[in-house]
Amino acid sequence: MTLSGNIKDLIIDSIGEGVFTVDKNFRINFFNKGAERLTGFKAEEVLGKFCKHIFQSDSCFDNCPISQVLRSGKNLYDFETYYSFINESKTPIRLNASVLYNEKNEPTGGIVSFRDVSELYALKRNLSDTTKYQGIIGRSKQMNEIFDLIEEISDSNAPVFIQGESGTGKELIANAIQKRSPRSSKPFIKINCSVFPENLLGSELFGHAKGAFTDAINNRAGRFEIADGGTIFLDEVAEMPLQMQVQLLRVLQEGTFERIGESITRKVDVRVIAATNVNISKALKDGSFREDLFYRLNVIPIEIPPLRERPEDIVPLVHHILQKFSITYQKSVPDVSDAVLDLLINYDWPGNIRELENVLEYAFVKTPSGEVIVESKLPPKIISPIKKKPAGTEKGTFYNEERLRLIHILEENRWNQTKSAEVLGIGRTTLWRKLKKYGLID
Amino acid sequence: MNEMLGNQLFMARRYSEALKNLEAALLHSPEQKPIKRKLIICYAQTGDIYKSLNLFYDLIKDDIQFIIDADPILDDCPCNEIIEQLEEQTDFNYDPFETKIYQGIIWLYCDAAKSLSCFQKAGELENSNEVIKNVIELIEKYTAT
Numbered sequence: 001m002t003l004s005g006n007i008k009d010l011i012i013d014s015i016g017e018g019v020f021t022v023d024k025n026f027r028i029n030f031f032n033k034g035a036e037r038l039t040g041f042k043a044e045e046v047l048g049k050f051c052k053h054i055f056q057s058d059s060c061f062d063n064c065p066i067s068q069v070l071r072s073g074k075n076l077y078d079f080e081t082y083y084s085f086i087n088e089s090k091t092p093i094r095l096n097a098s099v100l101y102n103e104k105n106e107p108t109g110g111i112v113s114f115r116d117v118s119e120l121y122a123l124k125r126n127l128s129d130t131t132k133y134q135g136i137i138g139r140s141k142q143m144n145e146i147f148d149l150i151e152e153i154s155d156s157n158a159p160v161f162i163q164g165e166s167g168t169g170k171e172l173i174a175n176a177i178q179k180r181s182p183r184s185s186k187p188f189i190k191i192n193c194s195v196f197p198e199n200l201l202g203s204e205l206f207g208h209a210k211g212a213f214t215d216a217i218n219n220r221a222g223r224f225e226i227a228d229g230g231t232i233f234l235d236e237v238a239e240m241p242l243q244m245q246v247q248l249l250r251v252l253q254e255g256t257f258e259r260i261g262e263s264i265t266r267k268v269d270v271r272v273i274a275a276t277n278v279n280i281s282k283a284l285k286d287g288s289f290r291e292d293l294f295y296r297l298n299v300i301p302i303e304i305p306p307l308r309e310r311p312e313d314i315v316p317l318v319h320h321i322l323q324k325f326s327i328t329y330q331k332s333v334p335d336v337s338d339a340v341l342d343l344l345i346n347y348d349w350p351g352n353i354r355e356l357e358n359v360l361e362y363a364f365v366k367t368p369s370g371e372v373i374v375e376s377k378l379p380p381k382i383i384s385p386i387k388k389k390p391a392g393t394e395k396g397t398f399y400n401e402e403r404l405r406l407i408h409i410l411e412e413n414r415w416n417q418t419k420s421a422e423v424l425g426i427g428r429t430t431l432w433r434k435l436k437k438y439g440l441i442d
Numbered sequence: 443m444n445e446m447l448g449n450q451l452f453m454a455r456r457y458s459e460a461l462k463n464l465e466a467a468l469l470h471s472p473e474q475k476p477i478k479r480k481l482i483i484c485y486a487q488t489g490d491i492y493k494s495l496n497l498f499y500d501l502i503k504d505d506i507q508f509i510i511d512a513d514p515i516l517d518d519c520p521c522n523e524i525i526e527q528l529e530e531q532t533d534f535n536y537d538p539f540e541t542k543i544y545q546g547i548i549w550l551y552c553d554a555a556k557s558l559s560c561f562q563k564a565g566e567l568e569n570s571n572e573v574i575k576n577v578i579e580l581i582e583k584y585t586a587t
Contacts, residue, residue, distance in 0.1 A: 024445060050453065050518050052453055066450065067447060067450040067454075099446075107446040
């Protein structure tokens, strides 16, 4: 069955995208309702006119989409450019283009469908506006002090030692230091010292000679050699074996090292940024981290406060993360409810920003597009700790302890009530009653 | 494909690229006046003044009005832009005779009298050139009516 011209027109007019066609001279000969709605031009105003006079896009001169299709023979999808609409200067649009052919396979015109992506652009712009400093979000006094410090040391090549709990963004701080340093255009090598066994970490950092050990089938440069002239980021440096710490100290003091299995001494010029999430005082005290190395690394110390100590950063972080997910998931969840914000501010965030991001992603996925995140969409661990206590201190204490124990077991069993009841040694009905009592189910 | 791509490149004022496509299109459709009208400008703008002149003569013999009617908006004719530059220009890539031909060709897209004056000056510089004589004759005939 073929569709009549009228029906085709109705179909094309019913779609949200703007659609227009041009003849072989690039005069507009069709302009659908969507195009009228998006551009503000009426079809009768534009028909017969050159598309470049209507849309006044730079791409008309440099990179006409239809011309690209003519050259390549392939349709163009999701091409981004700017069109001038009737009331605005330039509107970012995303378009698809193809060429229309006659029965002799000669091009007779082109078809363009386009959509306004200014909202998406605004979202992206907003995302970068709220990005406080080099991609790091934070408006608390503590974070601003860190940003100021990074600026103050931007001309320096001195080692930096970053301390902070897991998930506080130590790597982002390292990135910012590198970007602002005189070595920003030079290599920036990152290595997590905790993921390599001792024998491999030596090879990773300093390289090895062919035959140095069983798998050393070729000579290999280590990360320090690769980073020569630039910067190396040693994450989780306190996890480094003691033997390796001695070698690292030598690189820091003299800039020299040998590849494993080789006697040639090599010299490098590398700035070291190190980071750890362990309690460094304890590590120094118990001897797992060398004091001399610590003092060499700790020339410029930076301590990133945990998220619980800077609740004022939660609001911008939440907005930033939601905007990021809006782009990733192509849906809009504009905000969280006030109640959710209270919960987020009062939560302890042991996993810091990484945990906040995970919690918001969980809630974001569960929230329908266009709605704000409400309490019921949050993971139970966020909701449970601050549910109202019942009256009476003693009863309240027991009440809370039992409630927390229940939550703990339920979480371990992924909220499977049958399994949780088994672990607790109670019946499923009893468990249900308790869940009801503690407000853990509706 | 050549004509449509040539049209777009002409619209983008990328004359040397447009020229290749429009030449090929003219081979395919030798009677197409819109292609000729664009090609004349492409040749003139890319330094091939004699090819431009020959095609110009060929077209005005057939339909001088077709060039005179070229409209900057309705036909996206670049004559206004070129003349604007031309009026400020003192140093041309052409010799004095060729410069007059160039100016004469371009002016016909806007003002037949000015075009005639340019061609007459060209004729004074090289009075044995038959094409110039014929062009002058055709424009004189047009302006007299």
